[in-house]
Amino acid sequence: MIIFKACAISKIMKTMTCKQLGGSCDKEFQAKTFEKIAEMSKKHGMEMCGKGDEDHINAMKKMKDLMNNHEGMKEWMKSKQKEFESVPEK
Numbered sequence: 481m482i483i484f485k486a487c488a489i490s491k492i493m494k495t496m497t498c499k500q501l502g503g504s505c506d507k508e509f510q511a512k513t514f515e516k517i518a519e520m521s522k523k524h525g526m527e528m529c530g531k532g533d534e535d536h537i538n539a540m541k542k543m544k545d546l547m548n549n550h551e552g553m554k555e556w557m558k559s560k561q562k563e564f565e566s567v568p569e570k
């Protein structure tokens with residue numbers, strides 16, 4: 481039964497939007513772990529910035545400011561991870 485349960489958990493996908501992850505649009509990302517979803521949103525953000533999307537460039541600037549502040553970044557990651565964990569499972 482324990483094995484069965486672990487198997488079920490590994491299939492759970494959670495959804496968060498670009499906006500929820502520090503971006504600026506409503507694009508949805510789906511992943512099983514917070515690390516993965518953060519990675520996806522980062523990739524998307526860089527892509528959009530590469531295209532010259534102003535909203536994403538501004539969002540990226542804000543994230544950069546946050547990253548300069550180590551404690552602030554840690555807190556942000558923690559709160560986002562909590563948000564990710566509290567997303568209802570689909």
Ligand SMILES: [Zn+2]
Nearest residue numbers: 498503504505
């Ligand atoms: Zn976006």
